Amino acid sequence: MQIKKYQSASSTQELAKKEKNPKPWTIFWAKEQKVGYGRKKTAWFSPKGGLYFSIILPKSNIEDLQTLTVLAAFVTAKIIKEDFKLEPFIKLPNDVWVNGKKIAGILTENVIGKEIKLSVMGIGLNTNVEKFSKELKETATSLKIELKKTVDDEKILKKIVNGLKEQLKTISE
């Protein structure tokens, strides 16, 4: 997997969609996003400390992409549960909650002309975000807030991507 790292980006989804030569499983990873967004262009608060990345997905049919989107929430929740012993809750279709607060969000965007030209999956996981604004702190949390310790972003990123590769293999078989 090729990882392109950015200190700051407007949005990793935008970077991935603008990629001239989109190779499957290329990852765009930013330490912060200025204009992070989720479904229906709702803002995704993306300060330094969180894990924000977008993956160029291999060309698949639309049903598989939909399944993979739901499975991405499952893969993320599994890591939260197994590696950090927290109790995640998957808020379908594509959010993960811990203790009643949102911790991760997934967004898949497809670019479709005659056929699917490009599929990009973005994942935002509040890993080491230390605090949220007054408006958000009732609805959002992070691994650091829940665990009272810092987690390794790169390790989590690779685990999520590898988990997705496994899942895609299974569903496209």
Place this chain on the structure above:
Amino acid sequence: MKLKLKLKDKEYEVEISEKEEGVKVKVGEKEFIFEKEKKKEVSTPQLSFEKRSFSEKEIKAPIAGTVTEIFVQEGDVVKKGQKIILLSAMKMENEIISDSDGKIQKILVKKEQKVKEGEILVVLK
């Protein structure tokens, strides 16, 4: 075929014969020719094809979903690859792009409208 007809006490000798040009009916000395019924020309109704240019292109919904955003207006000139419509469907966001250069002739959907798979979203010329 000859036959006699009696009409109002008067007798007529009628001869009916078939000729090339039609049926000849001879009554007394008078001849009447009934031309063969001309085969009626059956006029087939012209299949009226809707007048349309073959360069017209329809952009259809690849999947069922909700139109979340319309990036163009009627009359806009668009380039191949340009974003036309954002369709939220199957838990994903789908950017429908133009497959060719052209002009937006008609937009058939509205924002927040639910569309079926295959439904025409935009007509491009």
